Amino acid sequence: MKIIILKQDLLEAINIVQKAIMAKATLPVLEGIYIEADEKLKLIGNNFDFAIEYNLETDILEKGSIVINARMFGDIIRKLPDAPVSIEVSENNIVKIECLNSYFEIKGMDSSSYPLPPAYKNDISFTISQTSLKDLIRQTIFAVGSDENRKIMTGSLIEVENGEIKIVALDGFRMAVSNSIIKEDVSFKVVVPGKNMNEILRILETSDEDLTVSLSGNIISFVFNNCRISSNILDGEFMNYTSYIPTKFENVITVNTKDLIDSLERASLITSDDKRYPVKFSINENDMLVSSTADVGISKEQIKIENNGSPLMIGFNPRYFIDALKVISDEEIKISFTSSIGPCIITAIDHDKYLYLILPVRIRNN
Amino acid sequence: MKIIILKQDLLEAINIVQKAIMAKATLPVLEGIYIEADEKLKLIGNNFDFAIEYNLETDILEKGSIVINARMFGDIIRKLPDAPVSIEVSENNIVKIECLNSYFEIKGMDSSSYPLPPAYKNDISFTISQTSLKDLIRQTIFAVGSDENRKIMTGSLIEVENGEIKIVALDGFRMAVSNSIIKEDVSFKVVVPGKNMNEILRILETSDEDLTVSLSGNIISFVFNNCRISSNILDGEFMNYTSYIPTKFENVITVNTKDLIDSLERASLITSDDKRYPVKFSINENDMLVSSTADVGISKEQIKIENNGSPLMIGFNPRYFIDALKVISDEEIKISFTSSIGPCIITAIDHDKYLYLILPVRIRNN
Structure with a gap:
């Protein structure tokens, strides 16, 4: 694998996919970012419950893939000068990073051992502006419960019906409900882990650009710009909140x-x-x-x-x-x-x- | 005691004297700010090693003194609206704080049990601009040692001689020396605890106004604006740094x-x-x-x-x-x-x- 990419573009991608990577994992490969150079450059972070895939255009000089420790990779790229960065993987997964006069050689990990998230499917979907979704999450996230014994309360309900999206969170002492209009007439009702909603809140930008929310099986995806965020949904029945x-x-x-x-x-x-x-x-x-x-x-x-x-x-x-x-x-x-x-x-x-x-x-x- | 004072003036005084107060002390009175209303309003924070006295003009309606827990007092004043604050001490050291519609009543402590710092004396002194002193400390403070077994290295040497002030810090692996010109021809050589130098650095402003540094016995004082900071000096002989x-x-x-x-x-x-x-x-x-x-x-x-x-x-x-x-x-x-x-x-x-x-x-x- 060999690519040339602008420092800022690469750093933005790393900052985003890093949010889906565990800081302390049982296997070193789980602390890594999966990087694949094919038609585009693809970066993936995955902690099984939550995955982020980021695609970007760049000069691919040689196709291939590698896994690099996310913290170390991020630290190095962050400190590089604002200039094109060359990344080359040589034998034994040695990663050579060059930028102007700076040269690094670090140990990568075999990409074949990386647990790739399931392929994206889109059975039901609707669109909403990034700003609107960000607002809905922000207005409810604080009321998500933290008691792991009442698992379903540690998630946010996303209820889509009759051209409306509602997000609901409750912890047994208080409840937050927020809603917005959508264009499509689809309907579903899922509970997304609160900690994943929190990460999504931090990634979303205040932008009128649309994003697509789609559901397939027990995975909900948020697709926008170069980014695809997928989260598992929680099993179980959410409280009939309207009755309260x-x-x-x-x-x-x-x-x-x-x-x-x-x-x-x-x-x-x-x-x-x-x-x-x-x-x-x-x-x-x-x-x-x-x-x-x-x-x-x-x-x-x-x-x-x-x-x-x-x-x-x-x-x-x-x-x-x-x-x-x-x-x-x-x-x-x-x-x-x-x-x-x-x-x-x-x-x-x-x-x-x-x-x-x-x-x-x-x-x-x- | 009864005074009326602008919220911002009081808050500035609290923020400064708080730096000389231990967060966790053995006696509650040591976690307090000593407040005395006489000709002026005086606030004092003291941790035996380091004391800060702050004087300010305000409406004194009734003279008196009290000690109030610094953290609670600071939190309350910080949250008040920007308006005049009335502080009144009634029987049993109950402190009544009023500001527009807000009213607080908190328990104060008897001021007679407060360990006041020794009275200010000025045997040898010189003046220097706040900015210059701030720079000298900033340029050396990081090299102060942290090994309590080599106590003298946990301080900064202040050496004044021949119209020059030098500040020196060293930790056994590195040394920092910084100097500046002063007008007066005085001479002394003392070692001030690094942690106190750090607090002084945080209080000093980037200002051309002069401050007076004075020495009396084993106490060094820094006097400027409404503020007087006194620090104990460390016993022992500082290394003959020039020989290194x-x-x-x-x-x-x-x-x-x-x-x-x-x-x-x-x-x-x-x-x-x-x-x-x-x-x-x-x-x-x-x-x-x-x-x-x-x-x-x-x-x-x-x-x-x-x-x-x-x-x-x-x-x-x-x-x-x-x-x-x-x-x-x-x-x-x-x-x-x-x-x-x-x-x-x-x-x-x-x-x-x-x-x-x-x-x-x-x-x-x-």
């Missing part, structure tokens, strides 16, 4: 998003994420007292609201509110409360692109 | 600083800071081959130099070279070699504001 969303409310308030975040962050300084100490909302007609009490002291703060119902006192883990409010771009939001012990939901005032549900924490009387 | 600087050289080369840094960083990728694998310089008439060999592979790179002497082959821990080269702003430097097993020194071509000495590593023949 209350429809009757005791009162509905509107509040400025930033004011509420700031108040909650200040109240959290006293409670320090200790679940024994919730932040308390005392909701009145035109204002709400946000307060916290803990061993170290107390905090309280009045913020303006509009309340269409009766007064209410309710406690929350402030982190759950802050996580949701931080991904909302609307200046004002609506919070609907069922009771002082029932779930509340956060929604926009003039659209229904997202919904956050949060369970309260019982507060002691004092 | 060779005066006879086998050859002297000039090389582009950035080219050499880039080469060394690339070579380090192969050696990975493993001391068994030095980076080798093969110095010829007009070029130098920078190479490294380790289990993972090899690297080599030719860079242009001017050499006034004979060819030489010598090995180094690349980290020592990179640390020194990174704080040098000259485009080209001079490296003078004594022999393939003796120290080399790095100096500027047209001034003598700094000198770095580096010991070589023996290289195996291959």
Whole structure:
């Protein structure tokens, strides 16, 4: 194998495929990037659960393939000058890397032992802009559960139906739902591991360019530009999340998003994420007292609201509110409360692109 | 005690005095900031070895003093809106903090139990611009030793004599010397703990304003703006560093600083800071081959130099070279070699504001 490629192009490809490579694997080959020079140059990272394939045009002087330790390869390419890089594989899988005056020789690994991901298939598919998908993931990812005993909750539900895509995450204490319109009329419902969704979020760019999401068997793929990301999907039935969303409310308030975040962050300084100490909302007609009490002291703060119902006192883990409010771009939001012990939901005032549900924490009387 | 102060002014003071406070101390009072409202507002952080006092003008409505946990106090002030903050200490050392709609009540500590640093004295002193002192520290701090068994090497020597200040650090493998002119004709020679020098480096600003360095007993003080930093000095005799600087050289080369840094960083990728694998310089008439060999592979790179002497082959821990080269702003430097097993020194071509000495590593023949 022998190729010549611009340093920047190669580095971009490495940075992306590296996200699918385990830092510590049982076999050295699994810590490597698979590189194949044929019609195009193809780089692959694969950790069995998640694979990324990146194709790019370049000068192929000699076809072939090799596996190179991802960390070392990335470090070397990153430090090279901005110039064309020549990569040549000689006998015994020795990889020679040359760029201007710099010369490296490192040990590669036999590509025949590399576990290639299954070939891409496309049984059902739809398109969506990179930006839209990025937003949907960002608006829900924080609510994915981390309890491995409740495996299905460690994933994000992707539900496609009636020209709409919905992403849903829930961890037993809160839920995030986000949706967008798509052009195609396809339908499926799969749960994708949250850690893979997180990597996809980091790879996607804020771009109006379309990407294709496709499903085949238990593999979901995201194809855009030169890149193809494939993830296994989780087995099992996702919770019937719509049944959790209350429809009757005791009162509905509107509040400025930033004011509420700031108040909650200040109240959290006293409670320090200790679940024994919730932040308390005392909701009145035109204002709400946000307060916290803990061993170290107390905090309280009045913020303006509009309340269409009766007064209410309710406690929350402030982190759950802050996580949701931080991904909302609307200046004002609506919070609907069922009771002082029932779930509340956060929604926009003039659209229904997202919904956050949060369970309260019982507060002691004092 | 009752004061009113702008959030930003208070926060700046806290950020600075916090650098002298232990995060985990045996007594809670040592994790606190001492605050005293008298003619001015005074904040003090003290860890016995190092103290910072910060004075600022503000509205003193009631004189008094208190100690407040530094981390909690800083976190609260940081999160407040940009507005005047009222701080009032009531009975039982309860501290009430108010800012617009925000209200906090936290437990303070009795100020009488706080270990105040000794009163400031000024037996010998001189002035230097903040920028100059910052540069001198930055150019030497990385060479301070970390071996607690050789305590004196964990400090920086500050030598003042004949209208000149020199700062020297050495760790047994390399040495950094940096100097600057001062106006006053005073003389002293003290060793300041490296960790305190590091904090001072972080507090100093790039500013032409003068600061006063003064010595009294075993305490050195740095006084500027509203701030007074005092550090204990280390007991013991600092090495007679000038005796280590060779005066006879086998050859002297000039090389582009950035080219050499880039080469060394690339070579380090192969050696990975493993001391068994030095980076080798093969110095010829007009070029130098920078190479490294380790289990993972090899690297080599030719860079242009001017050499006034004979060819030489010598090995180094690349980290020592990179640390020194990174704080040098000259485009080209001079490296003078004594022999393939003796120290080399790095100096500027047209001034003598700094000198770095580096010991070589023996290289195996291959």
